[in-house]
Amino acid sequence: MKYLILLFFAYTFAFGQSETPYPQDYFRNPLDITLVLSGTFAELRSNHFHSGLDIKTQQRTGLKVYAAAQGYVSRIKISHYGYGKALYITHPNGYVSVYAHLNKFSPKIQKYIKACQYEKESYEVEMFPSPDELPISSDEVVAFSGNTGGSGGPHLHFEIRDNEERPINPLLFGIDVKDTKSPFLLAAYAYPKDRNSHVDDEKKRKELRLIPNKNGDYSTEPIEALGDIGFGIVSYDQQDLANNKNGVSNIQTFYNGNKSFEMDFKRFSFSESKHINRFIDFEVFKEEKSRIQKLFVQSGNTLSMLKDVDSHGYIKVEDSTNTVYKVRIRDFKGNESWLSIPIKGRPAKEILEAPELKPDHYIYADQVNELESENISVYFPKQSFYEDFYIDFGVDSDTLKLHRDVVPMLKSYTITYDVSSYSEEDKSKLFIAKLYGYYKNPSYISTKRLGNKLSARTKSLGTFALARDTVNPTINPINFQDGKWLSKLDYLKVRIDDDLSGISNYRATINGKWILMEYDYKKDTLTYDFDDNVNTETENNLKIIVTDNVGNSTTFEATFFRK
Known part of the structure; x- marks a missing residue:
């Protein structure tokens, strides 16, 4: 050996x-x-x-x-x-x-x-x-x-x-997949870099009217712009034998024939994978579920898949010029699609802009940031965010409003509640939850307890609140009944569920011996394989204990017979 x-x-x-x-x-x-x-x-x-x-x-x-x-x-x-x-x-x-x-x-x-x-x-x-x-x-x-x-x-x-x-x-x-289809383009966007730039007199992201061409390529209506401009696309690939909308393999951009940006999806490290939220337009993804791939590089985007990036991928449009910006999208097999964006350089028309409303609190990305109000405090470590921004922070009783979940984060931060005003009984059942959807449904965040303080770490902004779970988990047999013979069964199955804080752990034994029960959280089932041969007696006592994330516990017991 x-x-x-x-x-x-x-x-x-x-x-x-x-x-x-x-x-x-x-x-x-x-x-x-x-x-x-x-x-x-x-x-x-x-x-x-x-x-x-x-x-x-x-x-x-x-x-x-x-x-x-x-x-x-x-x-x-x-x-x-x-x-x-x-x-x-x-x-x-x-x-x-x-x-x-x-x-x-x-x-x-x-x-x-x-x-x-x-x-x-x-x-x-x-x-x-x-x-x-x-x-x-x-x-x-x-x-x-x-x-x-x-x-x-x-x-x-x-x-x-x-x-x-x-x-x-x-x-x-050399592993092969049949693919003769060119990538598809769903949308194209232009991004003025700063207040000194514009696209069609707008100083914010603008969707461009996409025109499919007969040869399979794409173009947009001509735009008028000036200053530093970036672009973004929504694209996907499709193989011959499947209808799935998959990722593309390579994206390149050219301005007046010169290459200005490349994203080559060949290899990456897990440590950098989080930067996907800087590569896509995170706000659009969170609000519209569409992933715009930004063909320019903002601060903090250190993806190794980026290549040959000139001027961070932005182009400089000058006055009284007529230019063309092109994008080449390729799949692994080399099938490609092109996007052409005609650009006419001209100054923006004078526009009276309303003053931007800014919240009271400001986040500095390169510093520790702490926010506090009433019984709630928030701690952001250094480099929690890619850039500085105004954050919307407010507390109403036990509800914390912490901006909208549209800002990409680099690190987890800590939310802490002082629960000294609650009774001892209530304290043991409280947890910190993030509120989702129109009805603000609470979702458990892993919560630690230390004296009168509850704390939780999370990596997304949004609305949070204290929630209270006093209901025990449920345990119900699926394929057997108490006191019955189970000699013909290969598996023993039960359904477990918890309606609020969620399942934390479970333990199952037969005649006092631990048994392996596989937990399928998608189906809320526990399954024991009789081939494990833990039970060697004719009469067997099954015991299952299920505990939720705040410590509520349920015990299920049943007797079965098996030869």
Whole structure:
């Protein structure tokens, strides 16, 4: 085995000296069906760029998932949310392949991880096997596709990462997807940089009238402008075998024939993924659910996918000129669409502008900022925001208005409530909630208690309030009844729910022994597999305790018989 490990790292070093940055024909399709994507690499998601390919699994679970190449299982993570059941395989060439939202693992991996779960008495685990514990051969079945974690439907999330844990587009390694369609353009916008610039006499973002051309490209009606101007687009790509609106692969801009900006969606690091909220127009996304990709670079946007950016991507329109701004949008297969924006340079007409109304409080991005009123205080660390701005701050009883959730944030901040005026009984049931929607429905934020202070950390602005949860969670059996024989069942299932603060934890035992119950938060179910063989008696006593986020608890007990 020592020889194999030495050979592993020798091969890694040798390959690192190769001039080919991405090996072709090394990694295989992880499924044995035609590759059809519901999500592409680096496409725009909420608060992050997508780090892999979402491969369709024909609207079902249980498809065989193959190792993309030989190697060893270097990490297994199981969580209620996020990737759900995820598997990481390190390969001799130094890359790591990732398989997520799995239904279950292959027998040898399943045996390994279940032993860990029972040892830790926890469904959620994260393990890092050594290179000789779970070796993987080429084309080995390592798992079965599923819909676990934050998945919105059955599919396989597949990644390839380099030795610095940076995700890379798997299509760069020769994995093929049929795509002959050019990207689509939905909208185009112009952004005057400051008060000295204008577009059609407007000094704020302006949507341009988009004109599809017969050749598949696009243009806009001519605009009149002056000064420093940036542009933004809403675009997507579509493969031949799917109707999903996926992300594009590359965007370039040209002004009078000279390249001024490029965004190349090839590779990124997880630490920078948050800057997506600086790359898109965050306010438009939060209010209209449309992601405008800004083809200019504002302060704090340090995305490594940016290339050849001249003058931060802005163009300078001068008086009495006729120019053209062009955008080239490409997918991975090289299909492309062009956008042309004719521009005539002229000064703005004199416009009497109303004075801008500004709140009383101002945020300095490079400083600590603290706000306080009545029983509520807010603490923003340095560099919580990308830029300085006026913040709308107000307190009404236990309700905190903290601007609108339209400002992108870099760090979490802390909200603190003084609850000394509440009774001891009420204090134990209080939590800090963010209020959503027209009816201001409360949503739990992880709340800490220290004496008479409640505090919570969050990374979004909005309206917050104290909420009180006095209702215990519910537990109801799904496929069995108390006192019945269950010999023919493969699984034991119950439904758990909490109507306000949400489920915090649960614990289940049979005859006093801990059992592994998988929690599917999307279906509010706990499932126990009788193959675990924890119950060895004919008469069995099931006990489940479920606790919500403020400590309300419910205990469910039942007796069943099984041979």
